Amino acid sequence: MAPPLCSACASAPAAALRPATRTPVCRACFIAQFEEEVHATIVSASLFAPGDRVAIGASGGKDSTVLAYVLGELNKRHNYGIELLLLSIDEGIAGYRDDSLMTVVQNETDYNMPLSVVSYKQLYGWSMDEIVKAVGLRNNCTFCGVFRRQALDRGAELLGATKVATGHNADDAAETVLLNVTRGDTARLARCASASTGLSGDRAAGDEGEVSSLPRVKPLMRTYEKDIVLYARFNRLKYFSTECTYAPGAARGHVRDFVKNIERLRGDAVMSVVGSAEDMHVVAPKTTAPKLGKCRVCGYLASRPVCKACDLLRELDRKLPGRRAESASAPLNNSEAAAAFDARKLVVERAGNASTACGGGGVCTNEVCNKA
Amino acid sequence: MSTRLFVEFTGGLEAIFDNQKQTEQHVATESSQTPQEGVSMRTLLRHLGKQIKKPQDVQLMLAGDTVRPGVLVLVNETDWELTGGIDTMLNDGDCVAFVSTLHGG
Ligand SMILES: [Zn+2]
Ligand SMILES: [Zn+2]
Numbered sequence: 001m002a003p004p005l006c007s008a009c010a011s012a013p014a015a016a017l018r019p020a021t022r023t024p025v026c027r028a029c030f031i032a033q034f035e036e037e038v039h040a041t042i043v044s045a046s047l048f049a050p051g052d053r054v055a056i057g058a059s060g061g062k063d064s065t066v067l068a069y070v071l072g073e074l075n076k077r078h079n080y081g082i083e084l085l086l087l088s089i090d091e092g093i094a095g096y097r098d099d100s101l102m103t104v105v106q107n108e109t110d111y112n113m114p115l116s117v118v119s120y121k122q123l124y125g126w127s128m129d130e131i132v133k134a135v136g137l138r139n140n141c142t143f144c145g146v147f148r149r150q151a152l153d154r155g156a157e158l159l160g161a162t163k164v165a166t167g168h169n170a171d172d173a174a175e176t177v178l179l180n181v182t183r184g185d186t187a188r189l190a191r192c193a194s195a196s197t198g199l200s201g202d203r204a205a206g207d208e209g210e211v212s213s214l215p216r217v218k219p220l221m222r223t224y225e226k227d228i229v230l231y232a233r234f235n236r237l238k239y240f241s242t243e244c245t246y247a248p249g250a251a252r253g254h255v256r257d258f259v260k261n262i263e264r265l266r267g268d269a270v271m272s273v274v275g276s277a278e279d280m281h282v283v284a285p286k287t288t289a290p291k292l293g294k295c296r297v298c299g300y301l302a303s304r305p306v307c308k309a310c311d312l313l314r315e316l317d318r319k320l321p322g323r324r325a326e327s328a329s330a331p332l333n334n335s336e337a338a339a340a341f342d343a344r345k346l347v348v349e350r351a352g353n354a355s356t357a358c359g360g361g362g363v364c365t366n367e368v369c370n371k372a
Numbered sequence: 373m374s375t376r377l378f379v380e381f382t383g384g385l386e387a388i389f390d391n392q393k394q395t396e397q398h399v400a401t402e403s404s405q406t407p408q409e410g411v412s413m414r415t416l417l418r419h420l421g422k423q424i425k426k427p428q429d430v431q432l433m434l435a436g437d438t439v440r441p442g443v444l445v446l447v448n449e450t451d452w453e454l455t456g457g458i459d460t461m462l463n464d465g466d467c468v469a470f471v472s473t474l475h476g477g
Binding site: 001013014027062226228229241242256257260 | 384471
């Protein structure tokens with residue numbers, strides 16, 4: 001059957017059904033609504049101030065690709081007066097991150113935003129491939145999560161950024177809220193639904209309770225995953241969607257299915273879950289408020305004597321003694337990291353490797369490669 | 373009689389179809405339908421389900437007689453929720469895209 005007319009302009013046939021409101025809109029109105037909704041989140045939560053230098057955590061995936069593109073558009077249109085930078089974390093997973101970095105390299109050109117890359121290898125002396133060899137496939141996501149969060153912060157600091165922006169969307173937030181409810185974790189419940197952490201001068205604490213040195217903002221926090229994917233498609237944005245080689249993929253499986261199922265039944269349910277957590281004003285038990293100091297080993301911001309990353313590095317050293325002959329594993333301190341921070345060179349190296357990996361025979365699944 | 377369709381898999385779904393992104397499908401017309409009516413989306417999904425080689429991969433795209441929640445379907449670049457969903461009728465030369473929203477971030 002033919003699609004109905006657009007509910008906004010009433011002149012073009014509708015191309016998409018908005019998931020939250022179940023209203024049909026044409027392609028042009030969809031794009032306009034999407035952008036103004038993200039703008040409304042940015043304004044209502046005061047996510048940016050003129051002069052901000054914003055490091056966008058860019059993975060090459062759909063969320064961060066759309067985030068970079070839409071922030072670029074809105075910054076021009078609404079004169080935010082902010083500077084946008086792409087910051088990628090290279091976990092060191094051959095065949096996975098190499099390919100997705102190619103996508104980010106493309107974004108740098110397409111969106112005209114400077115790209116920098118920090119790697120686990122640079123910061124911690126270990127790539128994820130090496131970590132998996134040492135610890136196997138159990139707990140490897142723990143390492144990756146702790147390292148990524150800190151690496152994003154450290155990278156952003158090296159860039160002189162004032163804020164870190166990530167691509168978390170409404171579906172992610174609803175999943176996190178429900179996970180925290182099932183765990184009875186009210187302290188995290190209170191902050192996981194917020195579009196920002198650390199903006200009001202308090203140190204940013206993340207969904208998992210880690211501390212960040214810079215405020216974190218999530219401009220897509222109220223945007224549905226369906227809309228993000230449609231926006232990418234309607235604008236022909238290139239993104240990378242291969243699953244991480246090491247992710248079991250089942251960690252959030254049930255909650256993820258549940259969120260998608262309630263969305264089918266009631267479009268606004270996803271935002272309602274997020275809104276419920278926001279409105280609850282949970283009083284976190286006093287004892288859980290982390291006292292912030294410096295990690296004894298690396299000197300980086302930490303809520304414990306030794307930061308989580310250094311804890312994990314010690315565990316790795318115990319598994320593979322002598323692996324780092326030069327010294328016991330510790331993340332580079334900031335001046336060491338700055339010295340090792342030759343981001344552009346790394347990107348170019350990686351891009352070179354990735355493009356020859358498939359031999360250009362057309363069997364490569366990488367969109368950037370296929371296009372070439 | 374069969375209907376010729378251009379079917380695209382993306383957002384990670386290509387992985388369960390031998391990494392093919394753009395495919396051409398010839399879908400047999402059901403006996404209850406005349407060739408002019410084409411084939412229904414229901415028939416196309418059944419046709420595609422048979423091409424997924426690993427049984428454990430089927431649930432990455434399909435659930436019951438429809439797609440798994442989180443998989444978007446576009447018929448000639450229009451959301452299938454606006455064209456009749458599983459009862460959408462497809463004709464020779466139509467383009468159908470299956471886009472997973474479940475991968476990456
Ligand atoms: Zn319109
Ligand atoms: Zn430390």
